[in-house]
Amino acid sequence: MQLVVNILVLASIYALIACGYVLIYRVSRVLNLAHGELMMLGAYLLVATASGLSNSPVAALLLALALSLVVGGMVYLFLMRRMTGEMVLAAVLTTVALGILLRGLILLIWSASPRHPRDMLGWENPVFTLPGDARISLYAGLLIVSTVVVYGALFLFLRFGRWGMRMRAAGQNPLLAAQRGIRLHAVFALAWGLSTFTGATAGMLIALDSGLDSTMVMIGLKAFPAALVGGLDSLAGALIGALIIAAAEVGVIRFIDPLLADVVPFLVLIVMLVVRPWGLFGTREELDRV
Amino acid sequence: MSLLTVDKLEVVYQRAITAIQGVSLRVEERQIVALLGTNGAGKTTTLRAISGFLGLDDARVTEGSIRFRDTQLENRPPYEITRRGLALVPERDKVFPNLTVAENLAVVPSRTSGTARKMEERAYHFFPRLTDLRRRTAGLLSGGERQMLAIAAGIMCDPDLLLVDELSLGLSPVAVEELTKSLVAIRDELGVSILLVEQSATVALGIADYGYVLENGRIVLDGDAQRLRDHSDVQEFYLGHTGSDRRSYRDVKQYRRSRRWYG
Numbered sequence: 001m002q003l004v005v006n007i008l009v010l011a012s013i014y015a016l017i018a019c020g021y022v023l024i025y026r027v028s029r030v031l032n033l034a035h036g037e038l039m040m041l042g043a044y045l046l047v048a049t050a051s052g053l054s055n056s057p058v059a060a061l062l063l064a065l066a067l068s069l070v071v072g073g074m075v076y077l078f079l080m081r082r083m084t085g086e087m088v089l090a091a092v093l094t095t096v097a098l099g100i101l102l103r104g105l106i107l108l109i110w111s112a113s114p115r116h117p118r119d120m121l122g123w124e125n126p127v128f129t130l131p132g133d134a135r136i137s138l139y140a141g142l143l144i145v146s147t148v149v150v151y152g153a154l155f156l157f158l159r160f161g162r163w164g165m166r167m168r169a170a171g172q173n174p175l176l177a178a179q180r181g182i183r184l185h186a187v188f189a190l191a192w193g194l195s196t197f198t199g200a201t202a203g204m205l206i207a208l209d210s211g212l213d214s215t216m217v218m219i220g221l222k223a224f225p226a227a228l229v230g231g232l233d234s235l236a237g238a239l240i241g242a243l244i245i246a247a248a249e250v251g252v253i254r255f256i257d258p259l260l261a262d263v264v265p266f267l268v269l270i271v272m273l274v275v276r277p278w279g280l281f282g283t284r285e286e287l288d289r290v
Numbered sequence: 291m292s293l294l295t296v297d298k299l300e301v302v303y304q305r306a307i308t309a310i311q312g313v314s315l316r317v318e319e320r321q322i323v324a325l326l327g328t329n330g331a332g333k334t335t336t337l338r339a340i341s342g343f344l345g346l347d348d349a350r351v352t353e354g355s356i357r358f359r360d361t362q363l364e365n366r367p368p369y370e371i372t373r374r375g376l377a378l379v380p381e382r383d384k385v386f387p388n389l390t391v392a393e394n395l396a397v398v399p400s401r402t403s404g405t406a407r408k409m410e411e412r413a414y415h416f417f418p419r420l421t422d423l424r425r426r427t428a429g430l431l432s433g434g435e436r437q438m439l440a441i442a443a444g445i446m447c448d449p450d451l452l453l454v455d456e457l458s459l460g461l462s463p464v465a466v467e468e469l470t471k472s473l474v475a476i477r478d479e480l481g482v483s484i485l486l487v488e489q490s491a492t493v494a495l496g497i498a499d500y501g502y503v504l505e506n507g508r509i510v511l512d513g514d515a516q517r518l519r520d521h522s523d524v525q526e527f528y529l530g531h532t533g534s535d536r537r538s539y540r541d542v543k544q545y546r547r548s549r550r551w552y553g
């Protein structure tokens with residue numbers, strides 16, 4: 001039973017991060033390789049607001065979430081916007097550079113020592129015992145809840161929201177979208193904002209659960225296989241991919257060797273790339289364009 | 291003042307390939323204007339230059355001007371141009387294939403806020419057949435239905451000028467007949483001007499008030515639709531009427547020479 005809970009928590013983490021990769025890839029065919037760093041930046045934003053607003057913790061959390069949305073939009077408007085209409089490869093390389101830059105910046109501002117935003121905000125992290133004797137901490141539970149809420153909201157937004165439809169339209173054919181009067185830059189900035197927002201939500205909850213230091217980037221990197229296994233342009237795929245990767249990882253830790261944990265997602269990824277490079281739910285021809 | 295004035299337009303692709311040169315044309319209010327020409331003449335390039343290029347087109351207006359009402363349009367991005375009242379129905383990729391018919395219409399932003407509902411009703415009014423297809427994925431539509439949807443999405447942009455690239459391409463005569471009737475209705479009821487690109491002069495000159503003939507990136511002939519219909523060269527090369535004896539290539543060249551007479 002504990003095994004199932006562990007898988008669900010880890011899958012939620014991966015899923016919550018992976019949807020950021022999917023959102024940006026879907027609207028612009030760009031792989032955002034700085035997503036892990038942006039997620040980590042989100043967690044550090046919470047550290048920053050927590051030290052400023054330590055007596056109103058809820059406001060600190062909300063402010064950090066809002067800031068992450070803005071940061072994502074800014075990254076597009078000031079950096080990635082120039083890449084719109086250029087080669088996809090150039091844009092992907094730009095995100096790599098951005099990632100390295102952010103990592104350095106974070107070290108410079110917050111240093112490498114671990115931070116504990118939960119203590120700064122004065123919050124507890126009680127552990128609940130579930131039926132079947134499984135245990136789960138409050139913030140791990142919140143991670144699962146957030147994933148369900150975020151995916152539910154994203155599905156509804158993309159299916160029925162006008163801006164959600166515009167995001168799908170721009171992803172299929174940016175030229176036609178522009179010819180219909182859709183402001184491409186607004187759509188892309190929104191995708192970057194939402195992507196950073198969901199990633200930062202994951203980062204903050206992980207940090208609230210167990211603190212953070214600059215190794216958090218690794219979690220973001222491990223979520224990438226989850227997005228790819230599911231198919232980079234499919235949200236449902238990201239959800240299933242996250243479950244597969246989490247199950248494999250938890251299984252290996254439990255039954256083989258915990259030291260292999262960090263390798264497992266990439267092993268699954270390689271197997272997937274050989275067997276079915278467009279992912280479980282991805283569209284086959286989508287990959288040719290990269 | 292004309293609604294649209296294109297003056298000595300030159301478009302260069304990839305900084306090297308000149309696709310059109312010295313193209314001048316006008317569209318007046320409530321007019322349907324035909325732009326005729328053979329494959330590769332530069333019709334699509336002309337429409338695309340008017341409706342705006344994106345960075346990924348790697349194309350630029352290098353000379354000349356495009357004036358719409360009293361704004362200059364050359365080298366502006368398409369979303370700005372569409373919001374000024376100029377909508378394009380492209381030649382290929384004219385609908386979003388993974389979106390439903392209703393979604394294809396719903397993604398279009400309204401030019402003036404609060405008019406989305408009215409625009410939608412308008413689109414279904416001109417193309418009632420789309421009403422039953424609302425929930426159908428656009429990629430599954432037939433060619434005729436797809437063209438209807440593309441024009442309907444064009445009207446959703448609430449344009450003053452509608453640019454239509456290749457209305458009749460790959461469609462049955464019945465479908466073409468229906469679509470040309472819709473275009474005329476759109477012009478008559480909404481007062482929208484239309485610039486229509488066509489391979490088939492019969493179709494275009496059937497509804498147009500005025501026409502231009504483009505060849506090798508230059509305008510070689512223009513005039514009232516009636517005059518173009520009667521013009522022997524147009525009859526020969528675009529309407530497919532052959533005279534008693536077939537002309538040889540030398541005569542074609544002669545026609546090219548005689549075009550200066552009109553140009």
Ligand SMILES: Nc1ncnc2c1ncn2[C@@H]1O[C@H](COP(=O)(O)OP(=O)(O)OP(=O)(O)O)[C@@H](O)[C@H]1O
Binds near residue numbers: 303328329
């Ligand atoms: N993206 C591009 N890059 C380079 N050259 C181009 C590009 N698009 C068009 N051309 C060239 O410009 C010229 C005009 O092409 P255009 O598509 O405007 O012709 P058209 O009249 O629309 O032809 P058709 O009737 O076949 O659609 C052609 O010689 C074509 O090869």
Ligand SMILES: [Mg+2]
Binds near residue numbers: 335381455
């Ligand atoms: Mg063409």
